[in-house]
Amino acid sequence: MNAPQKSAARAPLMSLDAAMADLLGRVEALTAVETVATFDADGRVLAEDLVSALQVPPNDNSSMDGYAVRVADVTETGVVLRVSQRIAAGHAAQPLEPGTCARIFTGAPMPEGADAVVMQEDTVEVGGDIHAVHIQAVPEAGQWVRRAGEDVTRGAVVLARGQRLAPSGLGLAASLGRARLSVKVRPRVALFSTGDELVMPGEVAPEAMKPGAIYNSNRFFLRALLHRMGCEVSDLGIVPDRREATLAALKTAADHHDLILTSGGVSVGEEDHIKPSVQQLGSLDLWQIGMKPGKPFAYGSVRRDAGAGPAASTPCHFIGLPGNPVSSFVTFLLLVRPFLLKLQGVPVDGVHALPPPVKLPAHFSVARADKRREFLRVRRNAAGGLDLFPNQSSGVLTSAVWGDGLVDNPAGTTIARGDLVSYLSFSDLLA
Template sequence: MAELQPVEAALTTLLDDVAPLPTELVSCSHAAGRVLSDAVPARLDVPPFDSSAMDGYALHHDDAGRSLPITQRITAGTIVQPLSPKSCARIFTGGELPPGADCVVMQERVEEKDNLAAIPADIPAGDNIRRRGRDVRADASLLDAGVRLDAAALGHLAGQGITEVVVRRRPRVALLSTGDEIVEPGQPLAPGQIYNSNRPMLKELLERFGGEVVLVASVPDNPEGTRDTLSRAAREVDVVISTGGVSVGEEDHVRAALESIGRLDLWRLAIRPGKPLALGRLPGEGGRTVRFIGLPGNPVSCFVGAWLFLRPLMGALLGCPALAKLPTLSARADFATNTGPRRHYMRVALEFGEQGVVAKAFRDQNSGVLSSCVGADALAVIPEQSRIAPGDIVDCLWLRVD
């Protein structure tokens, strides 16, 4: 029987020779969640001019401590005139600082009467001013290659007047389910059948990781049907994912089918949950190599495997370092556990308090108990041959997408 492989070996095998996908031009209005293929340089200074940080009065700091005539009223968007010596301008937040002024006094500190503003003394130069280019300088790097476009990044692009960006094409994914006992939600259940919980769960996770599920299919429980389904899927996608059928049972045909038409790179991991997992390659159209991941059928094993393997693969195909590696944080365990020769990934909720982060384990960690994944913030990583007591520090993989 093949030796159980560690997660690190599996990831190395999975990501070997994976290259980022081709690029495409998309509108920024449809670019949320997409990954930049190239760095985007800034076109403009942001802010584009010196402006007031608040409502008040603009003046030269040498004129502070006097009553100054108000010679202009400047709102955001107003075309300004040079400030006359020994005068001030009524200015509002975002208004352009007029030439000759070098500070702004907030309106609460000024008394205004008969078009004169009594300015307090000792106002420093630069007070309450947003300087041109404080945020971004023209020709500097605005966003780096590999950045995933979230709300702030899209706002950054809009602030430059950019309407289109070049991004990586989304990885096309086939999501296959094995087992004649698996029934889609909405259909009646016959004796011995169960609903397919893995398909909608994986579809949502894959889309969160930047992929696009373009093919869903059920795999027949026979060798010929399994081979045909894998071959057809590989012609249409970049990644083929199956659930179930990778164990050692007489009706588990996926491993044999993969070996007959493609290549099996790795099988069986030293982890809990998720020991039966297959990694390999299938021939695609035009000589392309299509990655194959055979996840276990148990829903928790499927969930854990998606975070450990599908997310890094999507990150590599998208050229996105933030996706390629899960963020890790340390927490105090509120549980006790022992491990044998397999690394355990426990579903935990995180509590953030004055004493630090506490990892609270869900009571039932069985691989068939999907409720342990509902509300899980992280996977607590318990190394092989370990004994954990309450209060011990454990590393946690934070289940979030940057």
């Protein structure tokens, strides 16, 4: 009689770093570009280098309200200089007469011959027919003078292709006279949730909810996160837990989008239809990652129908997030965010996909090490350390609202109070 055979050992979970490198290796930046008004370019990704056709500032100018002088005329305090001209911003200056000064205002061009500005707080006006001032501080050459081109030189690349524009970048582009900018098109993302237990807020009052029903919170924060990432979002709602409905939703979404993002249905239960449906319509290339929360993360692709236009030969990307809200939130920040950045043309690789962590002391302890790399919801405190949310369950969304970041804790690692840990702020992960 043969001894019973042992079942094959389960393959080890892929590490987050390996999954990140694999995921980013499968995405190419969208090639289409469009031109938009600089006013409307916040968060968009530049499709070309922005080269300055001028220097900023265009000429030497004053950084203070005061008096433009020749340093050689003010060798000691108490010198009295006649005011020979008044220069406001946007007006031309005349050469400065020796032995005189010019009343000057912030941003006004420096007159030829002047080499410093004495701020008005260091002067006292002298009355009489000839307007003059006492200079009460000896200036140094270049004092309170902004040099021509000290901000931007002509021909310099001031904003690089692939840079995601922030409000400061829009101001810089405007300072160079750019009213319109060439940017990458927005990724088109189809978003839907799965689960017969899901109910939309407003459809059923809390007291009328059926046993086992829950409100669909994931749909709200995922849609908001996608908009923050500069995506065009098609919200396909809630798909019933049926294979036919799941297949239909995936087919419809693939034809007109660059990415399908789902929440729920990627685990191993009999009612989890996303995974087999993606495999039927394309391929599932990543599934289950050694991280907590977020193990059921999945990546694959879905074939497009033949009549889907120029992109028909290119499969549509698919990312499946876990159904538990914290798992969905964390995997979006850690994996979907860098994926979307690269899709828009931002240079991203697996090594630099996440912002650099900050080392901060833990004002808590974790006595039991987890076998997976764990992301703990924490909050900075007034003492400069980190407090831990008491309930780290992947279904407790209040932890993400209470917290301001995550502790990236390596697998198999305990934390003692006072240990320095790696902190990733939500503000950096959402930037």
